[in-house]
Amino acid sequence: MNVAAGAIAGVTEILVCYPLDVIKTRFQLQVSGAENAYKNLGDAFSKIIKQEGVGALYRGIVPPIMVEAPKRAIKFTANEEYTRFFKPHVQDAQVLSILTGMSAGFTESIVVVSPDLIKIRLQDKRNAGMYSGTADCVAKIWAQEGFAGFWKGVEATAYRHIFWNAGYFGCIQYVRSVLPKAETKEGKMLNNFVAGSIGGTVGTILNTPFDVVKSRVQGQIAAPYKYNWSFPAVATIAREEGFGALYKGFVPKVLRLGPGGGILLVTFDVVTTFMRKNFL
Template identity: 25%
Template sequence: MNILSFEMTEIEEDHDYESLPANSSLTANLIAGALAGIGEHTIMYPVDSIKTRMQIINPTPQAVYTGVANAFSRIYTTEGVRTLWRGVNSVVLGAGPAHALYFGTYEVCKDFFGANIGEGHHPIAHGAAGACATIASDALMNPFDVIKQRMQVHGSTHKNVLACARSVYTREGLIAFYVSYPTTLTMTIPFQMFQFSSYEYFRKVLNPRGSYDPKTHMIAGGLAGAIAAAATTPLDVAKTLLQTRGNSSDPRVRNCSGLLEAFRIIYERNGPRGFVRGLKPRVLSHMPSTAICWSMYEYFKWFITKQDRPDKLHHLQ
């Protein structure tokens, strides 16, 4: 084997798909993130719809459920299966650009904070990068999330995303799309710190070489999603209250303006158990959806950046 053949073989075997050329890595991360975000939210959307309904304060008698299976059965038999997908277009419209921004910001900040230096674990750097990514992506996604939840609640009369957006804006103003943003950040920053730190930890433990391994990304993503979802459920209940307040017949809920007041209402109406409403469907939703998201993200990143390899080999020749 000559020197050139040895160098070509070494590049083919040792090329790490995460060590991307500077001129293509951000583009790859943006595209991979957008595709992963759309896949994550649409596949598990019916479970998310059930979670939203189970978190509503003082629901109508027709929307009181005893569990995930009961909620699915009743919605399916009384409202039709399409009801479980109501509002999914809002997620599709928002998830692509929001997740592109999310993963692009994460990769840039991960490098900036030094998470790519050395072989060890860097939970603080990964967590900080995840927090930065969340702040950026949630600013873009929050209005779409409000529209989605307004269309998910029982008795929603909004025919499409545009009609819902117009109704919310006309009745409540622009503030309605961002009243939950501080609460969303209060929830999603720790959520993403838990998720990214857990994912990177499990990924390195299960796959020390750092090569592309679908099974590793699926397991690490699922575990990270379950941990993060369970830990932040109380904040998600408050977020749901704020994002659906316009649909409530309760004057106090309709006028709720922040996280602390939302917490007081939840505690007064449902006690401590009110803060874990929707825990099971939230974990059931996030565990597979996060596994899907990370798996799709890592796959598309690997697939896109794999195209750079022939260029490197051609350059050596």
């Protein structure tokens, strides 16, 4: 049940919010002072549509769609399983939710690292015309970088998911506890949307520096590589481009993952409730 609910919730969120992910990646790969750089969200939308067409806003959507079902299913299923595992040993509910979120995030990262790398390569405007599609991108990565190439950025991916899930599930637990108790189905949906949106926003604040590093690491095609391990890469970006560069792409990212976190939680809860009533 959790597998199906997580899958439906994840695909719903990505179909609604994917163009923001493309723009987020473009900002993260953009080195400060680059020629024809995107100035803000509106400028990025305008330039991408004008220069590359509307389809560019959905470039690279196939890998995340393919992985979205197992990714979101793992997020919620792993969180519940880790909760059962840690609950006898952790008494504080808030600490428990953060710990289980971190553990679920690490598990999730193993599944998404390779599809994310393919997505980054397809989204990068420097690679325009390099790949004819997803299958061609996979074939060229295999030919040029081998099996190990698909695991590039796995460490930064793990940190990204650990911090996001810790913020997301930790906030859901807290926000639900302070909101007025919902008396109706609509009230419960609103509470879930508020809790999920706040959780998604906090998770995004926590994990964006590692997401920037992940995009930089995975966007590298030819050696020598400038970015390798996460914390040295964070230090390099901050030193060369300023601390603010670690939050490049934050606006489109939080616009996606803030409300997206709410959409995710509401959809998951609606689908699981429906399945319990009709199939169990």
